[in-house]
Amino acid sequence: MRCLGGFPPHRDRIPVPNPSPKPPVRRGRRPGRPLAIVAVLVVLALAAGWLWHRHQAAAAQGGYRTEAVQRSDIRVAISSTGTLSAISTVTVGSQISGQVTDVLVDFNSHVKKGDVLARIDPSTYEAQLEQGNAQIASARASLRNAQAGLKNAELDYQRKADLGRQQLVAKSDVDLARAALDQARAQVNSAQASINQQTASLKNTQVNIDRAVIRSPVDGVVLTRSIEPGQTVAASLQAPELFTIAEDLSKMQIELAVDESDIGQVKAGQAVSFSADAFPDRQFKGVVEQVRLAATTANNVVTYPVIVTVDNGDGTLLPGLTVNAEIEVNKRANVLKLGNAALRFKPSEGSPLADLQPADPGRQSQSGNRGAGNANMAGDLQDLAATLGLNDAQKAAFDAALEPMQQRQAERAAQQGQGTQSTQQQGGSRLFGGGPRFGGQGGTPDAGMQAQMRSRMRDRFNQQFAAFTATLDDAQKTKWNAAMEAQLNAKRVTIYKLANGKPEAVMVRLGSSDGSSTEVSGPDIAEGDEVITGEKSSAEAK
Known part of the structure; x- marks a missing residue:
């Protein structure tokens, strides 16, 4: 009996011999596993040693x-703030009143001693000068008149004195002639004094005319200018300030306010370093020049002014800058x-x-x-x-x-x-x-x-x-x-x-x-x- 499909039934199948079975594979330990275990043990030992060493160190330090x-x-310094200024600053004013006709300098102008800064209208003083000359001429005429009267009085007295010695005139006439002579001499002296007075007044007027030209008293730089052409200057009680001139900006100074608790450590000659906000990347140097005794008190805080000189040869520093300074009071190396x-x-x-x-x-x-x-x-x-x-x-x-x-x-x-x-x-x-x-x-x-x-x-x-x-x-x-x-x-x-x-x-x-x-x-x-x-x-x- 055959199955469908032409295949023989199961019992009719021809037996096929089984292939030889493969020997079973034994799963042993991998070769790298012992090394890994050893490495782990070494790491654990090192960690334990480190922890033990740390524990011992902590124990040694006692916590x-x-x-x-x-x-x-070690550098010991005292901090303070101050303001830069020129060592010598001159305020130029006017000693006379009048209208300003010319202003010849401006801010930051470099001037020399004697340079003309401004001019004031001198018309009033020129008129006074002419009047004084006329008064001197009148006084001189009066002097010549008095001198003539004196000469006549001297001759009259000589004649009457001779006649008096001969008893040809009365003694009273001789006395009157002597009195007239004395009066003539007094008139001459008065006329001479009037001339001197008018001459002195004329010199004062000439001085005022010279003062109408404002000149620089020093070499320096014009820091401020307070007048304009056409402005009227009134110098009745005090001289008005027209210009401020810094004599030499290559040498400047800082006035620091040092607290009373620190002033005992500050001495002349100590080094000072300071900075200004205008130049944040630069550090400048100075030297303590003077510790002034003029203490000031503000809000119950006593401070003393300390003057620091600064070399400004390159012209970088400007007057009026606020600086933060440190005074080196001690340095230990x-x-x-x-x-x-x-x-x-x-x-x-x-x-x-x-x-x-x-x-x-x-x-x-x-x-x-x-x-x-x-x-x-x-x-x-x-x-x-x-x-x-x-x-x-x-x-x-x-x-x-x-x-x-x-x-x-x-x-x-x-x-x-x-x-x-x-x-x-x-x-x-x-x-x-x-x-x-x-x-x-x-x-x-x-x-x-x-x-x-x-x-x-x-x-x-x-x-x-x-x-x-x-x-x-x-x-x-x-x-x-x-x-x-x-x-x-x-x-x-x-x-x-x-x-x-x-x-x-x-x-x-x-x-x-x-x-x-x-x-x-x-x-x-x-x-x-x-x-x-x-x-x-x-x-x-x-």
């Missing part, structure tokens, strides 16, 4: 924010400086830093300095002496005065035992202050104790260096005394730095400050030291 001590320059945040930092109550006290100058601190307090002072004195230009005898006297200090330094450096521990237990240095015994916060002595310490140190230094200062001249002695006072009066504060990963309280001496950073010096502070500026919160520490 503090720090700032590094830098070595740089290549000094250690620290941000003011570190100087203001005070440990909170319960902080581990609150129990730290500044190192004593005679003991060895954690940073490794030993006996550095006296060493620092001795070094400062040696640097000061190097600037005085000492001769051999003065150098020998200085070395002899400094030797006891150096000996004390060596003795304190050798102390490592009981004396050091005793001093440390007492709470810090007596020289620099510290500890509860001084009554200050953070190891800083109060004002009264600081004043007492400065007084004792001043007396000790004066006694120790008395023989040396006696060899100095006046200039050297002034410089030495000023530097010593600066050393003694320098403010000292306690700061907290990290030494070998541990916080340490040290005393530093403050110097110049530019408002954001302050110069610091001391035996236990160096460039790169990390100084604590604040304590991190728990979130920051994590």
Whole structure:
């Protein structure tokens, strides 16, 4: 039986042998997977190491924010505003009244001394001049008439005097002749005086005619012109201002108003830098010329005028410009400086830093300095002496005065035992202050104790260096005394730095400050030291 389509039934199909089956493929691990796993493990190990290192660093810092001590320059400047003006400004006026006929100069005109600036109609004064000439002529005629009368009186008196001696005329006639002679002489003198008076009046009229021509009294530039041709000038009570002339604009000045709190730092010769809104891309230079004593008070604020001279050789600066100036009162080059945040930092109550006290100058601190307090002072004195230009005898006297200090330094450096521990237990240095015994916060002595310490140190230094200062001249002695006072009066504060990963309280001496950073010096502070500026919160520490 066949199926439809001609195909044999299933049972009639011829069996076809099955092909040999393929061997099963074994799925093993890929060759790159072990490397990836190793790389992941390495990354995890590195991350764990970094986290551990960060944790250790945070633990070493104890959860503090720090700032590094830098070595740089510090520039201390006082800011003020002022107005530019010519050093010498002349106001040209008129001493006579009249109508202006000519104006020969304009604004910004360059004039020389004696140049004609304007003319005033002199007709009135010319008429007075003619009248004066006529009066002089009349007075001269009167003089000649008086002189003739005098001559006649003299002859009459001579005749009557001769007759009187011969007793030919009465004595009264002789007296009358003498009186007439005296009257004639008086008339001559009066006529002469009238001539002199008219001559003087004529000279005054001539001066007024000359004043009708307005001339420049100086060489300079016309800044302002207040008249026009045809304008009438009235000079009855005061001279009207016609022109303003700046004598020399190549040299100008600025009048700054400096606050009373800053005026003590301003001295003649200090450098000044300033800018003007008209030239925003330029910085100009000047020098303090004068600190005037004429203080002014406005809104309970006292200011003093400070005059600054400026070189304007290129003619860029213009009179009247408002400038913003900075007076450089101090500049310290290549000094250690620290941000003011570190100087203001005070440990909170319960902080581990609150129990730290500044190192004593005679003991060895954690940073490794030993006996550095006296060493620092001795070094400062040696640097000061190097600037005085000492001769051999003065150098020998200085070395002899400094030797006891150096000996004390060596003795304190050798102390490592009981004396050091005793001093440390007492709470810090007596020289620099510290500890509860001084009554200050953070190891800083109060004002009264600081004043007492400065007084004792001043007396000790004066006694120790008395023989040396006696060899100095006046200039050297002034410089030495000023530097010593600066050393003694320098403010000292306690700061907290990290030494070998541990916080340490040290005393530093403050110097110049530019408002954001302050110069610091001391035996236990160096460039790169990390100084604590604040304590991190728990979130920051994590």
